[in-house]
């Protein structure tokens with residue numbers, strides 16, 4: 001039997017095997033498609049195993065392609081032919097493609113994701129933070145684009161060609177000076193701006209005619225407790241030793257400032273009035289985060305921190321500005337504090353002073369009758385009417401007190 005015949009026989013048998021495999025697979029596939037229900041891929045796309053397998057498959061594919069190319073190169077070498085693939089050109093072209101695709105990616109990020117950023121800052125200091133952010137973004141974008149064009153274009157145009165030798169150029173003092181001094185100046189400006197902005201936010205001289213409204217926010221896993229100061233405008237002190245089942249925040253009611261404090265389910269702020277948040281934590285670190293006002297500060301157990309700012313846009317105005325009737329300001333937790341961290345939020349509303357005055361009178365006092373007994377405080381005597389009616393009277397009297405206080 002001639003060599004040619006053997007080869008053709010082997011080729012034929014291999015071809016037959018491939019055909020059989022392909023035919024049986026396609027028959028099975030057709031059967032499966034006819035009988036089985038479509039598979040719900042949703043949970044599969046969410047599993048880690050799927051992506052691990054996908055990654056391994058990709059590695060295998062690359063390894064096979066690499067081996068095949070190696071075999072191709074070795075065959076040419078044994079036949080005494082020149083190298084089949086010019087890898088320098090391949091690498092150079094890949095660099096050029098990466099530059100174009102990468103720059104398009106940058107453009108896409110700025111236009112598509114850029115549309116999704118927060119609306120304009122709803123606080124006085126927020127505008128300054130945004131200016132700083134934008135300036136940093138503009139400078140870094142220019143530097144990023146220029147350096148990447150230079151980096152990848154050089155790799156493409158000056159790829160090894162065999163008829164050119166690299167020029168030995170180890171040092172240039174002028175270049176060293178330029179790329180040391182220019183970034184140093186730019187960074188000094190940015191850092192100084194940050195430092196001065198930070199100081200203007202945290203070191204404020206209090207205006208006696210426009211004193212901030214104090215609100216205490218206590219974080220715990222996984223909720224925010226909000227306390228308004230009541231008629232006297234002062235949030236009373238608390239003491240962790242006084243925490244009990246009915247006094248969850250440990251408020252010290254032996255101090256008169258605590259007696260009129262109120263609890264609230266949401267944060268309501270009067271527009272254009274400074275507000276001073278008193279922040280503490282009961283268990284772990286949380287982070288008090290109100291993105292629309294550009295406010296964020298950690299709440300730390302055993303330590304009190306403060307954030308003072310002035311909201312400038314009411315919720316209703318923001319609904320118009322964002323063209324979103326369901327818009328709401330939010331308080332979120334920005335510290336990964338446990339399993340329900342993602343859901344740790346409170347609604348925030350910015351309203352006119354008149355709306356705020358009306359809302360605050362309706363908030364429940366923290367001091368309940370049970371707490372009065374614990375702290376040996378006089379319990380208001382309910383008139384001889386049904387319990388429900390007595391309750392309403394009690395609330396109304398607080399409301400009146402608050403109104404009087406606010407008028408003062």
Ligand SMILES: [Cu+2]
Nearest residue numbers: 286333337344
């Ligand atoms: Cu938290």
